[in-house]
Amino acid sequence: MKLIAAMSGGVDSAVAAARAVEAGHEVIGVHLALAANPQKYRSGARGCCTIEDSHDARRAADVIGIPFYIWDMAEEFHDGVVEDFLAEYSAGRTPNPCLRCNEKIKFAAVLDRARAMGYDGVVTGHYARTEIGPHGKTLHRAVDHSKDQSYVLSVLTIEQINGAIFPLGDTTKVDIRAEAERRGLAVAQKPDSHDICFVPSGDNAGWLRDRLGSEVGPIVDQDGNKIGEHKGAYTYTIGQRKGLGLTVPTADGSPRFVLKIEPVSNTVVVGAREDLAITTMRGERPVWCGPAVTSEHKRGFVQVRAHGAALPCTYFFDGTLLVATLDEPLLGLATGQAMVIYDGDRVVGSATICETQ
Amino acid sequence: MPSIYVDHAATTPLSPAAFKAITAQLQELGNPSSLHTHGRATRKALEDAREAIAQQVSCLPSEVIFTASGTEANNIALKGLWWNGKAQGKKVVVISAVEHHAILDPAHWLETHEGAEVIQVPVDVHGVINLDFLKDLITKRSEEIAVISIMHSNNETGVIQPIQEVVAMAGKIPVHTDAVQSFKKVPLSYKDLGVTALTLSAHKVGGPLGIGALILRRAYEIPALLHGGGQEREIRSGTLNAPSIVAFSAAATEKYPSNEVQALRDNFIKAIHQEIPDAYVNGEASQRLPGIVNVTFPGTQSDTLLLLLDNAHVSASTGSACSAGVHEASHVLLAMGHTEATAQSSLRFSFGAASTQADVDFVMSVLPDVISTGRAANLK
Numbered sequence: 059m060k061l062i063a064a065m066s067g068g069v070d071s072a073v074a075a076a077r078a079v080e081a082g083h084e085v086i087g088v089h090l091a092l093a094a095n096p097q098k099y100r101s102g103a104r105g106c107c108t109i110e111d112s113h114d115a116r117r118a119a120d121v122i123g124i125p126f127y128i129w130d131m132a133e134e135f136h137d138g139v140v141e142d143f144l145a146e147y148s149a150g151r152t153p154n155p156c157l158r159c160n161e162k163i164k165f166a167a168v169l170d171r172a173r174a175m176g177y178d179g180v181v182t183g184h185y186a187r188t189e190i191g192p193h194g195k196t197l198h199r200a201v202d203h204s205k206d207q208s209y210v211l212s213v214l215t216i217e218q219i220n221g222a223i224f225p226l227g228d229t230t231k232v233d234i235r236a237e238a239e240r241r242g243l244a245v246a247q248k249p250d251s252h253d254i255c256f257v258p259s260g261d262n263a264g265w266l267r268d269r270l271g272s273e274v275g276p277i278v279d280q281d282g283n284k285i286g287e288h289k290g291a292y293t294y295t296i297g298q299r300k301g302l303g304l305t306v307p308t309a310d311g312s313p314r315f316v317l318k319i320e321p322v323s324n325t326v327v328v329g330a331r332e333d334l335a336i337t338t339m340r341g342e343r344p345v346w347c348g349p350a351v352t353s354e355h356k357r358g359f360v361q362v363r364a365h366g367a368a369l370p371c372t373y374f375f376d377g378t379l380l381v382a383t384l385d386e387p388l389l390g391l392a393t394g395q396a397m398v399i400y401d402g403d404r405v406v407g408s409a410t411i412c413e414t415q
Numbered sequence: 416m417p418s419i420y421v422d423h424a425a426t427t428p429l430s431p432a433a434f435k436a437i438t439a440q441l442q443e444l445g446n447p448s449s450l451h452t453h454g455r456a457t458r459k460a461l462e463d464a465r466e467a468i469a470q471q472v473s474c475l476p477s478e479v480i481f482t483a484s485g486t487e488a489n490n491i492a493l494k495g496l497w498w499n500g501k502a503q504g505k506k507v508v509v510i511s512a513v514e515h516h517a518i519l520d521p522a523h524w525l526e527t528h529e530g531a532e533v534i535q536v537p538v539d540v541h542g543v544i545n546l547d548f549l550k551d552l553i554t555k556r557s558e559e560i561a562v563i564s565i566m567h568s569n570n571e572t573g574v575i576q577p578i579q580e581v582v583a584m585a586g587k588i589p590v591h592t593d594a595v596q597s598f599k600k601v602p603l604s605y606k607d608l609g610v611t612a613l614t615l616s617a618h619k620v621g622g623p624l625g626i627g628a629l630i631l632r633r634a635y636e637i638p639a640l641l642h643g644g645g646q647e648r649e650i651r652s653g654t655l656n657a658p659s660i661v662a663f664s665a666a667a668t669e670k671y672p673s674n675e676v677q678a679l680r681d682n683f684i685k686a687i688h689q690e691i692p693d694a695y696v697n698g699e700a701s702q703r704l705p706g707i708v709n710v711t712f713p714g715t716q717s718d719t720l721l722l723l724l725d726n727a728h729v730s731a732s733t734g735s736a737c738s739a740g741v742h743e744a745s746h747v748l749l750a751m752g753h754t755e756a757t758a759q760s761s762l763r764f765s766f767g768a769a770s771t772q773a774d775v776d777f778v779m780s781v782l783p784d785v786i787s788t789g790r791a792a793n794l795k
Contacts, residue, residue, distance in 0.1 A: 086722070086726070091741045125722075125725060125726070127718065127721070127722045127725075128718070128741055129718060130718065130741040130742070132741075171719070171792045174788070174791045174792035175719065175722070175723060175788055175791075175792045176788065
């Protein structure tokens with residue numbers, strides 16, 4: 059196949075590209091420039107798309123022996139990922155920008171351009187697997203569950219999965235680093251990237267405050283009594299306990315948790331731990347990574363955070379929303395996050411959580 | 416299969432004579448500043464080279480200052496001439512809107528760090544500087560202008576600028592011209608142009624990378640950027656790179672087949688007009704260098720075109736600068752009235768002494784497909 063390897067400058071995508079070449083594919087490396095004004099250097103594990111990262115990607119491509127190009131996707135990234143991130147936060151939800159990036163950039167803008175240019179698919183260093191089964195190509199968890207990234211890939215449609223190659227899904231991270239070393243790739247020991255790539259400081263709350271302002275608003279209890287003030291509702295997360303700055307103690311001295319963020323009234327609602335518990339979640343804009351979910355109630359697992367646990371549940375599609383009912387209550391679930399349904403290791407589909415109860 | 420090289424404006428193949436000269440000189444021992452037999456032998460070879468290069472641009476050998484690049488020569492000239500002017504209370508730097516970054520960036524540096532006022536002379540849609548603007552500027556602010564630097568020809572479009580007219584208008588104001596692209600391609604006489612300073616680079620004419628020259632009027636003093644042994648008139652220090660200098664001379668004294676290169680260029684342009692009717696050549700109505708063609712292909716993105724061409728074994732360029740590997744819209748094309756979108760849909764093809772009709776034919780055998788695929792892949 060003719061493939062485009064998306065190379066971030068990190069160890070995973072470098073080994074993925076090398077493996078694709080070794081598998082006999084015709085591969086070219088492409089680094090996506092996603093920041094309009096990239097920083098020169100990476101600071102530790104934070105940020106990406108620095109000039110240094112693009113140099114690392116180029117060097118890896120040269121060592122592997124494949125052509126290398128840089129694609130400027132800064133505009134698409136800003137419109138599709140950064141703007142969405144801000145809009146979600148201002149609506150009181152907690153978005154996951156990595157999902158949006160996979161959905162709108164890596165397996166949309168890049169894959170579409172690749173296909174238009176006569177390429178068959180996109181290779182990435184994501185830890186996930188695909189399998190060809192009775193239902194065609196399906197998406198599965200990586201063998202290394204601690205590194206599994208199928209959660210952030212759950213927004214891919216069947217069409218996108220068909221164009222995606224994940225060569226690392228059968229290997230642990232430790233082995234990938236060792237392999238990079240063996241292959242002479244200088245990025246072998248480069249630290250993993252964490253956090254949100256377009257917030258290089260790592261200070262999400264500060265970054266949001268700079269862009270969305272910090273309008274002071276009330277912190278209220280469930281009866282609506284004002285018990286404190288906040289500096290921008292969107293800097294709080296559901297389930298948050300620390301940093302609320304509340305001086306009025308509860309009657310029994312038990313701690314308070316953020317239960318709800320109401321963007322219109324700029325209000326943060328707090329309450330007791332048990333009030334965080336939910337058993338049912340509903341998600342909008344579902345995407346099926348294989349056969350469509352129907353109204354038939356099925357048993358499976360739902361995952362609500364990138365590296366969260368797979369929670370046993372019963373799920374179905376009500377025609378508009380994907381609904382999952384948990385066997386055990388869950389504490390502190392933010393809307394805006396993705397709910398991803400698994401059938402064992404297979405990704406069934408995902409949706410953006412819009413309601414919990 | 417090897418790729419066809421149509422990027423001679425970026426760098427050229429080392430000429431056999433230059434290769435012979437550099438390898439021979441690399442085996443010779445001797446610092447040209449040493450006074451003993453070894454040193455004198457190297458000095459002899461070096462001064463022979465200096466004289467030969469001087470003859471090529473009609474200047475005195477003593478007016479040749481060797482540098483490590485065209486960029487360095489531009490920096491020495493622009494900053495040095497500006498500092499001279501500043502000492503007399505003159506703070507204005509005049510450049511064109513289409514200068515290479517090796518002039519644009521030092522000018523902006525002078526603005527940011529030294530308090531210079533930079534004025535850019537605009538160009539028309541054909542890429543030629545607006546002489547009326549310059550005349551008006553000189554009339555009004557002659558006493559404030561420290562230096563005028565206008566390139567002899569543009570590296571992206573090949574458009575040649577009216578330097579003699581600039582010099583005539585400038586009067587006593589020193590004029591520098593970056594002639595890196597023009598050298599050997601079109602007649603270039605330091606004496607006839609009447610400029611104060613002129614920049615050359617070896618690797619654009621079949622010489623090695625890492626060697627350039629600033630031609631600066633005899634006995635003209637400007638402050639140095641690099642201080643040390645004072646080898647080149649105290650204006651440029653550093654042990655002279657004798658192997659590269661003799662190779663520069665060997666390449667510079669070879670004949671450049673201007674007519675043949677221009678014929679190839681014209682065949683190429685004709686074929687483009689025939690095969691891709693909506694493509695247009697930037698600066699086509701202007702006097703241009705024989706080897707450079709800058710073409711806009713509406714509805715494409717140049718980075719995609721470069722990838723597809725590379726894949727089809729053609730090495731071309733956008734001609735504009737990269738920032739982190741991302742092609743910025745060319746400031747040259749923007750200055751000529753392009754929009755960001757059309758500037759980002761443009762490619763530079765540049766032919767050289769070694770180019771053949773077979774190269775043109777090969778490029779044209781893949782270009783129409785590349786353009787139509789590029790259009791399909793332009794999803795913006």
